[in-house]
Amino acid sequence: MIRLTSAALLLAAFIASPVAAQDWRLVIHGGAGTIARENMTPERDVEIRAALTLALETGSEVLANGGTAIEAVEATILVLEDDPNFNAGRGAVFTAAGRNELDASIMDGRTRDAGAVAGVTATRHPIALARAVMENSPHVMMAAGGADQFSLEAGLEQAPPEWFYTQERYDQLQRFLARDLSDASDLAGADYKFGTVGAVAIDMEGNLAAGTSTGGTTGKLYGRVGDSPVIGAGTYADNRACAVSATGAGEYYIREGVAHEICARIRFLGESPQQAADFVQAETLELGGTGGVIVLGADGDWAFSFNTAGMYRGMAEPGSEPLVAIYGDE
């Protein structure tokens, strides 16, 4: 029989706490795809890094002030949705019918509460709408016209089609339509879907959260739902395992159940976030899907993993400058 002293019991209680109170952390992505140095202008490189830094700073402030992981994830994604450089909110890609249909989801690792919207067209911040579905409706997922109507009734900020419009994304659609692409392998072409955004956070209480927001893929059929609003595919958070946000060829990410599968490997096989993320990315690639994920474990351990040339990404934690990166070699 082992007798524990009071000190040992105190120590044990301390160790059982998921993270020490100061160890908040925030990890973000802004899409994965065929981004190589030779395709980027120096100006755009600087612009993207500034945008990622701003998003990290915004979310970090929430966490540093004792805010929850859910609050930080939402605040971070709000910034990225408003930035036309990313395929989420303003700057979203166009559907085959020439519309912007936005998807988003958010999940609280403490309770595994979740909210998701698919195919919404009139809400400035789809991530805020996903949170409203989680907190103010009896449902987890709402789609299309019904989700737009719920947004109005819930008092979310509305935006006209012009708000989401960017010339660059519109020109992409025209190039896409001229090529008359219609099969999944073409849709996997990174130029046409690049720029989904996501964030995962762990707060001072050790709670995890994850969120993802996207315009989907250029030229997608009216009504197509990708992985971003599918809980378990593009987004998952579970305090027992990890928080994940994915960005990739959505159809493959749904079939693999990427976010849920990463959490399952961490919980059941004891893998680290990096091991689980790399393994699941490789499995998804076997199905045919490229992309990337960000993962944050319950102990604060974290990972980027992508099998594309680059992924817009960043990480912030107390006491150091935010890390931002674009290419495979930073």
Add this chain to the structure above:
Amino acid sequence: MIRLTSAALLLAAFIASPVAAQDWRLVIHGGAGTIARENMTPERDVEIRAALTLALETGSEVLANGGTAIEAVEATILVLEDDPNFNAGRGAVFTAAGRNELDASIMDGRTRDAGAVAGVTATRHPIALARAVMENSPHVMMAAGGADQFSLEAGLEQAPPEWFYTQERYDQLQRFLARDLSDASDLAGADYKFGTVGAVAIDMEGNLAAGTSTGGTTGKLYGRVGDSPVIGAGTYADNRACAVSATGAGEYYIREGVAHEICARIRFLGESPQQAADFVQAETLELGGTGGVIVLGADGDWAFSFNTAGMYRGMAEPGSEPLVAIYGDE
């Protein structure tokens, strides 16, 4: 060093095959809820058992003739969708707005190809539409108007609102609206969602498939998406693990990722279908969600699991009469 004789090698090759050629199997459900003997009339008991038997016989014929698991799952669910006793296709429940919005999904365990539709209103057989999305579109999931449009263009059989209408379901909506229920705990009330249908099959080649079809919950908000069309929640199939179809309080089943979680426990923890199903059902109940699942393992092992008073259910295999059951004690 161990030397194997030719006979031993042949035996090893035989054992490595997932199932012997004759071991097809089909497991179905028609919803889980507060069905107890005292609430059923003898006539309805007979009618439900006959409907389940007809569905099992239809799918069994496909499998016995060498058809694929996907073909059998679709054929089985077509029968249940046409039967007004179940909350899928004809006989679907009504939304708060007095419409029928149908969800369905299907998944092939061999390739992990999948198709899903949410909130469709004009297709006689949502499960056939889910299969068309899987086979004839570049997408996995389509929702609402876009899915209805795809259905038309793909030449699926269309049906007017009257086709789906039943007096019993309409009266349920009126009772629901009179109670002015609006929170998730009330939506979990089994009378208002009972009757989702699903099937899982393993064919002579040892391939798995799963499918689910539903009208969702009575009084659901326009645009609500439940677990049935969410790959990983209501439906999952993976030859490496199992095929699952769920029927329960959809919001909780999405948050747990029920179908994917059961497959993960079988793959990573080596649990049997019954162990994994019972464990995940218990975890989902902790979140607040009641319901049931059917599971079929890669080795043909199978399970029913439900934490409600009853679940309409059945199983067929070569060489014996189909098994059908309704209550906890059969």
